[in-house]
Amino acid sequence: MSSEIQSDLRADVAQLFVVRASGHALDNQRNYPAWELTNKELQTLLGQGVGGVLLLGGTSTELFHRCRTLRQWAANPLLLCADVEEGMGQRFHGGTWLVPPMALARLHTSDPEEAKILAERYGRCTGYQARSCGLNWILAPVCDVNTNPDNPVINVRAWGQDPETVSALASAFHQGLSLEGVLSCAKHFPGHGATGVDSHLDLPILDQNIHELEDCELIPFRSAIAAGVSSVMTGHLLFPNIDPDNPTTTSRELITNLLRQKLGFEGLIVTDALVMKAITQIYGSGEAAVMAFDAGVDLILMPKEPGIAIEALTEALLSGQVPMQRLDEALERRRNALATLETSSSPQNERFFINRSFELERSEDQALSEDLVRSTLEIHQLKPIQPAQKGLNFLRIDGVFPCTILSNSAPAISLPEKVGYRTVISHPMGVNPWQDDTSSPLALDRLGDGPLILQLFIRGNPFRGKRDCQEPWQAVLQQLQREQRLAGLVVYGSPYIWEQLLKVLDSSIPAVYSPGQMPEAQKQALSSLLEPVQDPESSQHVMINEFTN
C-alpha cells in the first residue's frame, strides 16, 4: 500500500478522535497542563484531521473565541464538546448554572409533568447557550440510575434513583438540547449508578448480570435511544457476569452485542475519557484505542497520547487486525451526526457574540435557574434564624483551589454576615476542625463562641473517592444541639446527607435543603431562613415549599 493511501487512512482515522483542550486561549492559562494539549499540538493534530475537541475551563467569552480558533485550525468540520451537565454556568463563567439533575427527580415524585417540562427547559437553556458559545455536542444526559446513595461519582448528577424517573427526565432534557440543534450523549453505558468506586481513580467492578441490567440500568438508555439520542458514552466498568475479561469500553459483548445489536442503537458510540485511571492502569494509549474501536465504539475520547493512539489504530486497520468496514461505519455515523446539525431548523446562535449584545443569559434562562432552585428547596422549619451579636457561620466545602461556588460576595458568606454571623470555612487543606471525641467531634474551641449556622456543601463529586462519607455530620448536629449552639442548618447538594441529618434534627431548628450549590441556591436558601415570613401570601417560594416538602 502506498504511503499516500496510508496517509489518507491516517487522516480518516484521526477524525474519530476527540482530544482535550483548555477553553482558555493561551498555553500558560491551562489549569491541567498534563491533560490539556498545547496550542502547537492542537494545531498540528487538527491539521492532520483530528475530528473533535473536548473543552474545559475558560469563561463563555473565551470559549466562543476558542471554538472559532479551533475551527480555523481544523481540516474537517469539528465536533466541539464539553461535560456540561448542569447548565453552561457549571463549566463556563457567564452561562446559566442550574441545579443538578437529581433535584428534578425529587420534584418528579410529586409533580411529574412539571418536572418533565422543567427538564426540557433545562435542555433548551443548556443547548442554546452551548451553541451560542460555539459548542455542538453536549456530553449529557447522564442516564445512570443512582441506586447507591454512597455513589462517589454519579450521585446528584443522575436524573433519579429509579429507572422510570431517569428515563422520563433524561429524555426530556435530550429533547431540549435537540430543539436547539446540539448533539446529546447518554452516559455512562450500561450504567454507573450502582458503583461505590470512582472510575477516575479505579476500575469499578459490578456484579449485575444481564437480566438485572435489563430490569434497571438499561431502561433509561433504551428510552434515550428511542428518543433519538445522538451518542452513547461507554463507562469504564467491569461486569464479570457479562464479560469477565474486558471493562465495557473494550467489551465487544457489551458494546456490539448489547448496545448496537440488542438495543439497536444506530448513533455514535464514544468511549469515556481514556486517560482515566480505570483504563490507564490496564492498557497503554494505543492498545486502549484499538481495543475500544475493535469492540465497537466509533469515537475515541481523550487518549493519553493522541498521536500514538491514532498511529496504533491506523496500523491495526492496515494489518487487518480490525476490519476496514468498522472505519467506514464509524466515519459514516460521524458524518450523519454532523449532518443533523446542518439541517437542523435551529438558528445559528453565534450571532450573540458577533453582535456584542449584552448577555449570554437571557431573562428566560435566569427565570429557569430561579424557578429550579425555588421549586426544589425543602424547608424544615419556618422560624427565622435570629440575628446575633457574635455568631458563627460555619461552611464545609470540597476545596478552595478553585472554589467555583464561593466568592467574597457569595450569599452563603454575605447574608449571614449581615445579621452578625462571622464566616469560618472548613476544607481539606484547612486547619483541622475535628477532635478525637466521637460524640463531640467538632472542636468548637477552634471556631469561637456564639450561635452557629452550619452550611454543608456536599454532594459527591469526581476525584474525591470516599472522603465525603467519612465526616460525622450527624454527630456534629447532635453535639451542637446538645450544647444549644445550633442556630440553623443548610445542606447544599446531597439529598442523602439531608435525610440523614433530618433524623436527628431538633424540630425547633431553622433548616433548609437545596440540591444546588451555586449563588442562586445560597441566596434563596438563606433568604428563606433569615427573613422573617411576615406575610405568607407575599412569599411565594416558602408557600411552594411548604407544599412540596
Next chain:
Amino acid sequence: MSSEIQSDLRADVAQLFVVRASGHALDNQRNYPAWELTNKELQTLLGQGVGGVLLLGGTSTELFHRCRTLRQWAANPLLLCADVEEGMGQRFHGGTWLVPPMALARLHTSDPEEAKILAERYGRCTGYQARSCGLNWILAPVCDVNTNPDNPVINVRAWGQDPETVSALASAFHQGLSLEGVLSCAKHFPGHGATGVDSHLDLPILDQNIHELEDCELIPFRSAIAAGVSSVMTGHLLFPNIDPDNPTTTSRELITNLLRQKLGFEGLIVTDALVMKAITQIYGSGEAAVMAFDAGVDLILMPKEPGIAIEALTEALLSGQVPMQRLDEALERRRNALATLETSSSPQNERFFINRSFELERSEDQALSEDLVRSTLEIHQLKPIQPAQKGLNFLRIDGVFPCTILSNSAPAISLPEKVGYRTVISHPMGVNPWQDDTSSPLALDRLGDGPLILQLFIRGNPFRGKRDCQEPWQAVLQQLQREQRLAGLVVYGSPYIWEQLLKVLDSSIPAVYSPGQMPEAQKQALSSLLEPVQDPESSQHVMINEFTN
C-alpha cells in the same frame, strides 16, 4: 444659553471622566457589581462622551475583546487604563506576572545598572502586553517612597525606600512603557509612602511640611516629570501643614500651586479613584468631582455616581463657579496625550490577537519574569529541606476568595507534597490556628505531627488595614525551633517580615525569601530549598544568590 450648547458642554465635560468596568464581557461575571458599571450603563455613558474606562478582572483574551467593544461604543477616542503595577499577569490571566517593584530596589543597592536595565525591561514587557490587549494607559509607576515599613497599602508596590532609588527605577520603568507606546502615570502625588493608613479605608493624615516633601517624596515625581511621564495621579492624603482644609485630590495648593506651577508639570493630572472611603466619607459624588477639577486636576477617576458627577461639573462651569478656561486646558491635555500615542513609533500590537498567534507572553517576557525572580531571591542557608514520611507544609495567605497566587498545582503546594509534606493553609476565613500563649502562639495540635515547612505569603495589600502586622510570626519561628519542628522557611513578599524573622532564625534552618508571590517565585524558592545542590557549578541561581545575598 441654549440647551444644545449645554449638551455640547456636557459631552466635553464627559470626556474628562474615567469610569470603571469589569474586564469580563457579561454583567453576571462582574466581581464587584457595586463598583463596576453594567453594559447598559457603559454603553450609555460612552455614547454621551465619557472618555476613559478603568478595567479590572477578566483574562487577557477577554480584555482584548472587551477593549474592542468599548471602543465601538464610544463617541470619542478612549483612554483605556488598568492598575497594572507588576506585569499584566498581576491583573489579567495569560499575561506575564513580575516580582513587585521593591524587589529591584534591593538589587539596586548592589547593582544599580542591572536594576535599571531590568526596570526598563519591566516597563517594556508591561507596555507590550498592555497594548496587545488593547490598553493605552497604565496607572504606574508608583512613585511613592516607602519610608514606613508598616505601610499597609504601598509597601512592596514602591520602587524603593529612598528617593534616589525610586527616581532611578520608576523613570526607567516609565521609559519602557513609553517605548511601547503606552501612557504612564506617576502616583500617588505628593507621596503615599509614609502612611500607616490605607486610603481605601480612611483618609491618611501626614505631618510633613513642604520642605520635608521636597527632601524626599517630591524627588521621584520631579524625576518622572523630567523623564516625560504622561500623567500624575493625586493621592487622597491630608497634609495639615500644607493645606489643612483639603486632601491633596481637592487641594489647589498641592495640585495647581505645587504640582502644576512649582514642579512645572504640563501633562494630565488625574485623581485617584473617588469611590475610595478617604473621599466618600467627606464629599458627595458631584462635590468631589467639582472640587478636584477646580483644584486643578484634568481627569476624574471612578466617581461614585458618574452621571451625577458629570452633571455637577457641567453646572459648575455654566455657573462660572469653575472658569471655562480650565475645561479647555484639560481637554487640550487629553488630546495631546492621545496624540502622542498616535504618532508613537511603536507598532499596533493588537496583531497578536487578530492573528491568533499562540502566546501573549513572548519568550523574552518569560525570561524576564524568571530573571527577576532569580536575581532577587535571597537564600539564607543552602542545606536542603529533608524529605519526610509525614511532614507539614503550612502556608499563610491573605485570603482564598479569590486566591490568584495558589491553585491545586501551584509549586508552593505540589513541590513540598512530592517530598512528603502535606499542605495546611491558614487564611482569615479558616479555622483558627492560634492559641492563647504568647511564647507558643501556634496551636500545633490542630495541624498535626512531623517536621513543618513554613511558607508566608505576606506583603501589605490594599483593603487589609493593619491585619498583617498583628500575626506573631517571630514568636512562631521561635516556638517551632524550640520544639525542633521547623524544616524550612519561605517568605514571599515583604522584605520587612523577612528581616524580622532573620533576627531569630537558627542558622541551620533552610530558608529563602522572594519578593514575588506568583508561581514562578514559588518554584524557584522551593527548588532552591528542596533540591540538594550536588554540583554548585550547574546550579546557576544558587550561585547568583550566594553572590547577591
